[in-house]
Amino acid sequence: EAQVTQNPRYLITVTGKKLTVTCSQNMNHEYMSWYRQDPGLGLRQIYYSMNVEVTDKGDVPEGYKVSRKEKRNFPLILESPSPNQTSLYFCASSFGAGGNEQFFGPGTRLTVL
């Protein structure tokens, strides 16, 4: 089944404890990105990647890192999480970019205490 998977789905952590949220897609998509969704602010892009080893900042990249060493994986790294990073996170992918349909993962609900 073609899909985007994220792990973990739920995570409660404490301020400053490094964490990684994994994202993997099995559709051979070049384009991958991360969004966060917050009440009243909607969905905002954190980082995106056009292809392996090519990443760039989205609208809200502060406090996050990403890497794209393999085409299928695009992990989101929080080196020192803070409470304002408590959010619902989505990974998305598409074949190429621009005019192609984007597929979203199931989401990761992160709480930073």
Next chain:
Amino acid sequence: KQEVTQIPAALSVPEGENLVLNCSFTDSAIYNLQWFRQDPGKGLTSLLLIQSSQREQTSGRLNASLDKSSGRSTLYIAASQPGDSATYLCAAPDSSYKLIFGSGTRLLVRP
């Protein structure tokens, strides 16, 4: 800069009614427009994608139209069912292919 707006913010209808959700965008030079469904606390499910060269797309009881000249897209849901209750989001990619989302329409279909 692309901006996407959805009206109404919330909608409550009785089961069986046909309904229309609206989406407006400011930059008519869009690649495509995508409609999503989101259940509370869940992920986004892609419903329909309309390419810039198309005027409409259909999937089952859903029909989405695109009018670039007026900066509008509509999602038509025929014979609504309680299971259609969810938030519906429209989105258009900007020049870096980042999706610009509307704030969504929260739909409740009453039995």
